[in-house]
Amino acid sequence: QSSIEMPRNPNSFLADRVVFDKLMIYNGDVPDLTPLVLSGEMDYLTHVFPASSMQAFERMGYDFIQLPGVDGLAIYFNHELQPLDDVRVRQAIAHVIDRERIGRLALPGVSVGVRYATGLGDAVAENWVDLSRVNPYEVDLEGAAALLEQAGLSRRNGQWHLADGSRFTLALQCPSGWADASTAAAEAAQQLTAFGIRTEFVGIESTQRVPNINSGNFEIAMSFFGTGQPHPVYAYEGPLVASNRTAAGPGISFDMVQQTEAFGRVDFDQLMRESVRGWDVETQQQAISRIAIAYNETLPTLPVYTKESRNLSSNGLRTTWTGPQELYLNSAGDDNFVVYQLLHGMIQPK
The missing domain is CATH 3.40.190.10 (Periplasmic binding protein-like II)
Structure with a gap:
């Protein structure tokens, strides 16, 4: 050393x-x-x-x-690609992936499956977010199938197909040297494949993680989430700003203005600015809660597990x-x- x-x-x-x-x-x-x-x-x-x-x-x-688990690993979606640009497809994937099981397997005794897919670590979300409005995305294969069918996909011979008839397949990138993340990615790929979305685990060098995401050279990829320190808004800088709006390339290609069922039109940029304005913690908490609930609905990324x-x-x-x-x-x-x-x-x- x-x-x-x-x-x-x-x-x-x-x-x-x-x-x-x-x-x-x-x-x-x-x-x-x-x-x-x-x-x-x-x-x-x-x-x-x-x-x-x-x-x-x-x-x-x-x-x-x-x-406490304040940060961890998430699956990043490339929103430029079909059908990942459809929120119903991302929500379906969230219902397929068993986060609790992955948390047990990734790093036994340390990793824990994410309970609230808000972009914040669970310990932070419990203090800042109205969790009664958060979708827990429990494992629900029938619900996932219904969402994919609503998005125009169909299942034949146990495999999901896009509207044009091609098979729905995914490649999940993850640094091979990250033992816990690789275990998590391999398990997630296996769960998606068993559901009928053939998913390949693609091991990469850790130095390629950020360049690949920034350039949009991925379909889905393991990367970080959480780390809302010293203020929860910092948890959203990574996925929504650094890997998206200000990325050296298209990044995850997530539109910062979204139409949601929870709040109607949501401007993530505006809410992030509001969340750090002034000194009124209650006002900031309301903004953070709106971001988290909208994030939970639109799923720019899917938080999978944290490390306690x-x-x-x-x-x-x-x-x-x-x-x-x-x-x-x-x-x-x-x-x-x-x-x-x-x-x-x-x-x-x-």
Whole structure:
């Protein structure tokens, strides 16, 4: 593994609060960092270890911080392609894919199927969205078939066909090196194929994920969703803006103005601006809720699973951690609580 050393800045306005003279930041995978944990040299890690290793670390005295699922992996649709440009087809796919099963399989003990397909992590949606108006998209193969028939498709010999008579097939791209995402993608492809939409898992290099989506060089693809930190609107920047409106190419080709059953005409751009205007949280919550409900209906992407990770810490072993429990509701990847705790003296040597 590689590492960098960060000395304390004596001129910082927080210098009197930080109690450590230096930080050692390590970069490496689980096999690289496991020896450092076993030798008692680590204080915090975001890595996911095998269950046997975690049990051994707990016996040593290490603590684990249970984190909520605020982000995860979704299936991105190419809305430029028929019949994916029809919302009924996307909704049908949502009724076919068993998110709960995929959550159990992708990374056992860590990954969890998404309950609310709103574009937000479930933990965030529960605090910001009127969930009574959200479609749970439970597995419903008969309902999925009805939606496809309404969209003009037909099923013959167990296979779905488009209106022109050609077979409805899909290719699902996913970085091969992402073990949990690959497992999820393979399972989703199998479920769609069993339903009559022959779906091929296409493994790609992780470096091709963003270029392929931005250029529209995909049919459906696994990519990120959620990460609504420090404000829920940021969860929509990835799929609706970076991979769509401002993409270096057509992106997912999702029209930011949609006609919905829930609200009639919806302008996602306008709602995103409204959601961060002013300081009235209730007004912002109303805008976020409208975005989430409209997202749930129109499905620019289909959120599939989140990761409820357990981060290793030396709390009680080498260090003492304090601070409000609400800190741990933040995304460990985008608004990490440890940074705040270190800068405010909430982590101290034991």
